[in-house]
Amino acid sequence: MRLHDDLIAEDIGAYLEAHEQKSLLRFITCGSVDDGKSTLIGRLLYDSKMIFEDQLATLEADSKKVGTQGDSIDFALLVDGLAAEREQGITIDVAYRFFATQKRKFIVADTPGHEQYTRNMATGASTADAAILMIDARKGILTQTRRHSIIATLLGIRHLVLAINKMDLVGYEQSVYDAIVADYQAFAEVLPGKLDIVPIPISALAGTNITERSPETPWYAGPSLMDYLETVEIAKEAETLPLRMPVQWVNRPNLDFRGFSGQIASGRVRPGDRIRSLPSGRETTITRIVTASGDLDEAVAGQSITLTFADEIDTSRGDVIAAATQPPEVSDQFQVKLLWMSEQPLLPGRRYFLKSGTRTVSATVNAPKHGIDVNTMADTAARTLELNQIGVTTIALEQPIPFDPYTDNRLTGSFILIDRQTNDTVALGLIDFSLRRAANIHWQALDITREALAEQKNQQATVLWFTGLSGSGKSTIANALQKRLYAMGRHTFILDGDNVRHGLNRDLGFTDADRVENIRRVSNVARLMTDAGLIVLVSFISPFRAERQMARALMAEGEFIEIHVDTPLDVAEQRDVKGLYKKARAGEIRNFTGIDSPYEPPLNPELRINTVGQSAEDAAEEILKFLAWRGVFEI
Amino acid sequence: MLYSIGKDSAVMLHLAIKAFYPSRPPFPLLHVDTGWKFREMITFRDRKVKELGLELLVHINEDGVREGVGPFSHGSAYHTDVMKTAGLKQALDKYGFDAAFGGARRDEEKSRAKERIISVRTAGHRWDPKRQRPEIWNLYNTRLQKGESLRAFPLSNWTELDIWQYIRRENIELVPLYFAAPRPVVDWNGTMIMLDDDRVPPDIAVQATTKSVRFRTLGCYPLTGAVESTATTLDDVIQEILLTTTSERQGRAIDKDQAASMEKKKQEGYF
Ligand SMILES: Nc1nc2c(ncn2[C@@H]2O[C@H](COP(=O)(O)OP(=O)(O)OP(=O)(O)O)[C@@H](O)[C@H]2O)c(=O)[nH]1
Ligand SMILES: [Mg+2]
Numbered sequence: 001m002r003l004h005d006d007l008i009a010e011d012i013g014a015y016l017e018a019h020e021q022k023s024l025l026r027f028i029t030c031g032s033v034d035d036g037k038s039t040l041i042g043r044l045l046y047d048s049k050m051i052f053e054d055q056l057a058t059l060e061a062d063s064k065k066v067g068t069q070g071d072s073i074d075f076a077l078l079v080d081g082l083a084a085e086r087e088q089g090i091t092i093d094v095a096y097r098f099f100a101t102q103k104r105k106f107i108v109a110d111t112p113g114h115e116q117y118t119r120n121m122a123t124g125a126s127t128a129d130a131a132i133l134m135i136d137a138r139k140g141i142l143t144q145t146r147r148h149s150i151i152a153t154l155l156g157i158r159h160l161v162l163a164i165n166k167m168d169l170v171g172y173e174q175s176v177y178d179a180i181v182a183d184y185q186a187f188a189e190v191l192p193g194k195l196d197i198v199p200i201p202i203s204a205l206a207g208t209n210i211t212e213r214s215p216e217t218p219w220y221a222g223p224s225l226m227d228y229l230e231t232v233e234i235a236k237e238a239e240t241l242p243l244r245m246p247v248q249w250v251n252r253p254n255l256d257f258r259g260f261s262g263q264i265a266s267g268r269v270r271p272g273d274r275i276r277s278l279p280s281g282r283e284t285t286i287t288r289i290v291t292a293s294g295d296l297d298e299a300v301a302g303q304s305i306t307l308t309f310a311d312e313i314d315t316s317r318g319d320v321i322a323a324a325t326q327p328p329e330v331s332d333q334f335q336v337k338l339l340w341m342s343e344q345p346l347l348p349g350r351r352y353f354l355k356s357g358t359r360t361v362s363a364t365v366n367a368p369k370h371g372i373d374v375n376t377m378a379d380t381a382a383r384t385l386e387l388n389q390i391g392v393t394t395i396a397l398e399q400p401i402p403f404d405p406y407t408d409n410r411l412t413g414s415f416i417l418i419d420r421q422t423n424d425t426v427a428l429g430l431i432d433f434s435l436r437r438a439a440n441i442h443w444q445a446l447d448i449t450r451e452a453l454a455e456q457k458n459q460q461a462t463v464l465w466f467t468g469l470s471g472s473g474k475s476t477i478a479n480a481l482q483k484r485l486y487a488m489g490r491h492t493f494i495l496d497g498d499n500v501r502h503g504l505n506r507d508l509g510f511t512d513a514d515r516v517e518n519i520r521r522v523s524n525v526a527r528l529m530t531d532a533g534l535i536v537l538v539s540f541i542s543p544f545r546a547e548r549q550m551a552r553a554l555m556a557e558g559e560f561i562e563i564h565v566d567t568p569l570d571v572a573e574q575r576d577v578k579g580l581y582k583k584a585r586a587g588e589i590r591n592f593t594g595i596d597s598p599y600e601p602p603l604n605p606e607l608r609i610n611t612v613g614q615s616a617e618d619a620a621e622e623i624l625k626f627l628a629w630r631g632v633f634e635i
Numbered sequence: 636m637l638y639s640i641g642k643d644s645a646v647m648l649h650l651a652i653k654a655f656y657p658s659r660p661p662f663p664l665l666h667v668d669t670g671w672k673f674r675e676m677i678t679f680r681d682r683k684v685k686e687l688g689l690e691l692l693v694h695i696n697e698d699g700v701r702e703g704v705g706p707f708s709h710g711s712a713y714h715t716d717v718m719k720t721a722g723l724k725q726a727l728d729k730y731g732f733d734a735a736f737g738g739a740r741r742d743e744e745k746s747r748a749k750e751r752i753i754s755v756r757t758a759g760h761r762w763d764p765k766r767q768r769p770e771i772w773n774l775y776n777t778r779l780q781k782g783e784s785l786r787a788f789p790l791s792n793w794t795e796l797d798i799w800q801y802i803r804r805e806n807i808e809l810v811p812l813y814f815a816a817p818r819p820v821v822d823w824n825g826t827m828i829m830l831d832d833d834r835v836p837p838d839i840a841v842q843a844t845t846k847s848v849r850f851r852t853l854g855c856y857p858l859t860g861a862v863e864s865t866a867t868t869l870d871d872v873i874q875e876i877l878l879t880t881t882s883e884r885q886g887r888a889i890d891k892d893q894a895a896s897m898e899k900k901k902q903e904g905y906f
Contacts, residue, residue, distance in 0.1 A: 008877045015877075016800055016803065052879075079748070081746045081898070082749055093764065095741075096748055097742070097748060100796075120769065122769060123770050127773075251658050253658040253659070261655075292653040306656070353778070411772060424768065425776045428769070
């Protein structure tokens with residue numbers, strides 16, 4: 001941390017006060033593989049005297065051992081800290097480094113150029129004010145240069161430095177530089193937002209135009225990279241927006257105090273301000289801004305505070321406290337942009353967790369409307385989204401949430417999607433706008449209720465969801481059970497996988513995405529039948545837990561009974577009533593559950609049926625007893 | 636919240652107290668004692684916790700104690716493995732915590748610079764640098780599978796100077812070892828260590844001299860290098876640190892063991 005500032009030695013107090021007042025710039029380096037991003041950061045750290053002697057000694061030794069520059073210093077090794085990175089000479093994950101000059105403090109995220117690690121680049125970009133886009137002067141603009149430009153600008157970065165690097169390898173030739181700048185400017189037309197683009201010819205390795213303008217490029221009249229970084233204006237935009245504070249925690253130390261703690265995402269707040277709590281929509285007045293160092297007269301974006309209200313209005317974690325006169329919208333259906341970050345592609349129709357602000361809700365992601373081409377920003381056809389793909393789609397939430405469009409507010413317009421099974425963060429999302437369909441399509445109020453319809457049949461509406469491998473005996477047991485129920489005068493219906501695929505689901509195949517859609521449609525049909533008061537027997541392989549969970553969530557409380565027909569694969573395969581296993585083994589059928597497509601057995605089914613050594617009639621009897629015990633009907 | 640009694644812990648604790656005010660932080664502090672901490676650290680810890688009215692859990696690896704593990708007899712690497720890394724794992728398993736705060740900073744070391752603010756560890760407390768979750772905006776994914784736990788590093792983006800500056804601004808009390816005073820020190824394996832008690836082997840202890848020293852980080856006394864200094868006030872200390880030419884971790888024996896050592900240690904469950 002050698003800042004070579006005489007003030008340190010002369011008057012440390014004055015130095016510290018000055019340092020505290022320095023503004024902070026967060027930026028990233030991005031661009032294609034080997035363009036020199038890590039080298040540049042190593043160089044910036046080195047030139048701003050942020051490298052200690054012991055670190056320099058290690059760097060020199062490492063450079064000789066694993067560096068890419070022969071016996072000279074390989075600055076990238078200052079940043080590429082993971083063993084795998086040093087072995088392969090590439091960056092895999094973001095590194096955050098810190099340095100300061102007399103004018104500013106900096107946090108820089110060095111992001112990987114490899115396409116495979118694009119999500120790590122997005123991680124760095126989401127919190128950056130500026131981006132240094134590296135271009136290898138010998139190679140010019142590459143796909144990855146464009147992809148990173150699009151991601152950075154979509155995420156809201158307005159300041160771009162076009163660092164045309166490795167000028168030493170093209171003889172510091174102005175024509176090379178000019179051609180690349182012209183190319184980029186033609187491409188930049190498609191980028192969203194009003195951008196400030198500053199091209200600089202550099203050599204990260206040799207230090208050209210890094211801290212000051214160098215003699216090698218007499219034709220270049222612009223700022224050195226450091227000059228630019230020290231002076232680029234970063235608007236404190238968040239403070240000028242309307243108040244938004246997602247509630248993190250309800251603060252209740254004792255019965256007399258009830259405060260709402262969180263970090264202000266945007267705007268400012270003062271005691272006496274009128275606020276609205278969302279999604280409830282109730283309004284009240286702020287009485288105090290409580291902090292450990294005393295009450296405040298005002299707090300602004302970025303501060304973590306505790307607010308107290310004049311009235312007892314219901315507010316809990318996940319709610320948003322907003323300016324009453326400029327509240328955010330509340331909706332449960334949106335058009336969004338997604339950047340997919342998982343090796344598992346998007347499964348349209350599947351439910352994911354969506355986290356926005358401090359709130360997590362269930363969300364169904366629909367099939368993409370279109371993808372976005374990372375070379376041209378043009379719309380492309382897309383049925384799903386793969387790793388690193390960007391697309392536009394719609395999502396439906398289980399509960400409405402308060403939000404702003406991302407272009408209005410970065411923190412209240414953004415979200416991540418989380419896989420319900422693996423808990424991986426699978427996508428980042430930007431809210432474009434609310435579809436408002438949620439507000440416009442109302443339920444037609446009906447005089448005869450679903451309860452009345454079930455009562456008339458002297459039964460409780462129920463879905464019996466049979467899941468299990470092909471040939472496990474689902475349909476046979478369902479059939480035997482329906483015969484018994486029919487004889488007892490119960491009103492039933494069977495939805496059978498094979499039968500439904502002849503009609504309603506004729507257009508669907510057996511890919512993972514189609515299987516999800518298959519189950520979505522069937523569970524909605526089953527739901528309508530329960531509304532009619534029926535006992536519905538659904539017999540579908542339904543191999544994925546998430547989809548069965550989705551079906552369960554769709555039904556009224558207590559009306560979903562999951563029955564696992566638990567026949568082991570070898571037994572089902574031996575029976576092979578329809579001859580399908582044989583074909584699957586022979587490779588004639590693809591995506592066959594149990595063979596080349598997974599089956600996820602239920603973890604806690606209401607009932608598990610063993611078919612080995614038990615007839616279908618016995619199984620039906622067992623289920624019947626269970627239903628009577630549950631009170632679905634009286635025997 | 637992991638509480639190691641050092642300056643970063645002091646800042647993290649201070650932040651927690653401010654964050655939950657007027658409530659108290661709704662979690663206990665955990666100190667993994669190795670049996671070799673400076674005595675002044677333990678005195679300070681007990682007084683501080685009492686003053687603040689917080690719950691403190693102290694864990695020590697009893698297996699290691701029984702074996703008589705220590706840096707002089709077993710070497711720094713083995714001692715750290717058993718008393719610190721294994722001790723921490725034991726403590727986390729014993730109490731079944733699903734999340735623990737740590738005071739690590741990204742500017743301390745190259746593999747730390749790569750770690751997320753919220754870092755997921757497997758059932759065996761291992762870190763997998765290849766499976767880190769993207770951390771976008773301020774949206775942290777804290778969902779866990781059974782057996783997994785997470786580490787939260789709220790000070791990730793603080794630099795050493797930020798820490799000192801905050802201590803100064805908020806008037807945070809530190810263990811006196813951070814300030815220069817005459818102390819008995821001796822050279823052990825190239826590191827100047829302090830004679831904190833009579834467990835230093837006699838052949839080393841006899842060479843001790845008294846010097847005016849302070850410490851830049853605090854850990855097990857035989858593994859913590861002292862620096863010669865006359866800085867007795869906070870401003871003096873900060874001034875010396877800013878003018879120095881070596882890094883903070885240089886004083887730590889554990890980091891010298893091998894290159895990429897920290898990444899490997901974390902994969903094995905080091906905090
Ligand atoms: N001659 C020359 N070589 C350079 C320059 N900048 C970087 N290099 C070399 O280019 C190679 C790649 O540099 P890195 O800094 O690792 O590239 P990167 O962009 O960080 O690569 P990824 O992070 O893996 O995408 C290394 O061998 C560098 O030494 C430069 O200005 N001139
Ligand atoms: Mg790199």
